[in-house]
Amino acid sequence: MPPARAKNPYFGALSLLTSLFFIWGFITCLNDILIPHLKSVFTLNYTQAMLIQFCFFAAYFLVSIPSGAIVKKIGYKRGIIIGLTVTGVGCLLFYPAAQLRLYPLFLAAFFVLASGITLLQVAANPYVTLLGDPATASSRLTLTQAFNSLGTTIAPYLGAVFILATAVKTSAELVQLDAGQLAAYQSAQASAVQQPYLLLAAVLFVVAGVFAAIKLPAITDQTEPQPLLGASSPSQSSAWQYRHLVLGAVAIFVYVGGEVVIGSFLVSFLTDPNLAALTEQNAAKYVAFYWGGAMVGRFLGSVIMQAIPARKVLAFNALTAALLVLVTMLGRGDWVMWTILAVGLFNSIMFPTIFSLALTGLGQHTGQGSGILCAAIVGGAIIPLLQGLFADHIGLQQAFFIPILCYLYIAYYGWRGCAVRV
Template sequence: MPDQQNQGKPSYAGSLSILTSLFFIWGFITCLNDILIPHLKAVFTLSYTQAMLIQFCFFTAYFLMSVPSGYLVEKIDYKGGIIVGLAIAGCGCLLFYPAAGLHSYPLFLGAFFVLASGITLLQVSANPYVTVLGDPHTASSRLTLTQAFNSLGTTLAPYFGALFILSNAVKSAEEIKLLDAEQLSAYQTAEAAAVQNPYLGLAAVLFFMAAVFAMLKLPKINQQAEAGDAHEEGGSAWQYSHLVLGAVAIFVYVGGEVSIGSFLVNFLGEPDIAGLAEQDAGKYVSFYWGGAMVGRFIGSAVMQKIHPGKVLAFNALAAAGLVLATMLGSGTLAMLTILAVGLCNSIMFPTIFSLALTGLGSHTGQGSGILCAAIVGGAVLPLLQGAFADHIGIQHAFFIPFLCYLYIAYYGYRCRQL
């Protein structure tokens, strides 16, 4: 056995290194939404609820496409799923060009859905692939490490998005009415280009990566039942309570994380918080996602020594405390506490994901599809928070992620002996 493990490690290490590039790319693309939301909100003069339709369309794709993606991966294996996922995501990026050119918000929403459908297929393919490439006892640590590179993408995206997309100040509806036909055409062209060029670049990267993965030789994994689950024939993943509760945890985690990220630019622009201009506020979003990156590198090492469930419960309670401080505070304090939540978020998704798949054996594939479908929380909760923000203000609407973190703390405590 030791010899076999030693022989497997080099090829697994190489494969994991290649897979980390995917985590970086979809993290970068997903986090650009946080920059596009305030931009499109201003361009189309949307309410918070209407602006959150961006996240609704993006994350609804996870719910609708996860199960079909799971079936597709069973047919064309992990590598095929990765290639097709990259190609679909590339097509989604291309749709941003006509959406911006035609100044069409519905077409933007359609582009977000197509883009997210490709990323869903990538998630369904890559997340379980990482968990089975190596020792099952270090699956949480391994997935957390690869997710750290996802956080590198989410850290860089707001900064670059602020530079390129938020570089031009968006005019108010009153200012637009004062423009003549020629000025209006020039203004709309400039606003369209601010979105078109970055997404054309992303499309080129995605298609290039699809070609690279098509030429690579990745180890083929045969997902078989674990020894302890050999007696489990038939049934389904739904019979495991820790998976079902884990799906709820993924739902509220993604919903809470995305809700905070989606409102950061507007929240930091509030006069009694920081009063920042959109471009400056957009750069601060990098600190929120950067905290998650740092925490994942630290968490990967910590969970080699401490049970992942305990680390998850601790981080969730800390996040709940920080959100509560944000709701009750103002000025610099409220700004710092909400940005610090990113550090606590760090290990949550990969830890919940790997804990929920523990002991599923031959049902691991189905379990992965269920967990990826639960990412629809990123569609539902930001929309709900947007509705509350329109009525009670952005700051008080943060009670949504506060409740989310309390549930995650419960799940971590419950799984401390898995």
């Protein structure tokens, strides 16, 4: 009878790190609520509205690799503290952006906020994989990512209550308001954004203080790479020489792009009179089902992947997600609302599984590999912008062919692309 597995000695540190996953999940998902809000306030088309996600996720591309160097130099703990502080500063910028009603300033605030979250991800994701048995890294990261999904599940509902509580007027309605009414309306819209983000900034600064005060385990990357099946040499000079990492970066690119595309367009999709025809506030609340499915799937996935290889679960989920999006794209009526919301359940394990599979065997290059993977999150900037262009020209529902292509590539990565070889 095999001996019982010992309790992870890093349980306390892992528990604390889960708070970070919750926080950045909550903040990131608020974008899905702000997109329809700002789209209406500034009378934007889909392409212009997707500049929000472009600026947010562009930060991952520009900041991830420098963040990897920062974490390598100052350590995981200090990287987390700086990341929390920068994120808090980004939240503070929403106050003047809302006060002045300047869309470019909103975009700048999204970039600063995302830069802090990027540093958090570069530090926290590999830290979780290193705090424990390498054999259960995928399961462990999936479990902590489940709390990320808890944040994304709660955010749409609270965003609908506080940010979308005041109905946004069209440009035609604004013209009919007198000066007093217009000032009152603009004040209400500004307050709806200012107060939640001021509160978030306060929380972030408090959490940064907590991390500064506590002691975390000093974990370093392995000094030598793990043996690679089929590798031509036992050591590589750069993470870029690992084929499964490069293919994994592409998988992260298309996964984040596909996930963000669906989340960003859900409110617009559900308010379409030819589909679910919900009000904007009710549609925002239904977004919680999409992210809630991801939360449930991650808790289940952390258990399932103890028994079934992670790559097989990844391939199955990706194929199922592609099928659900296809049905959504071709269908009509209220039921397509549920097929698109169900995609969240199958999205659940994709990011942490791709991330951990791509880092397998990198050893001393783990920090560099984490930076490369986080840079690939820029897919969340490029793919939604691309879908916005198609939505403006061929229609919102038809534009969903893009996430189908994303999920098909992820299925390939789980089937063959994740094999560890150089």
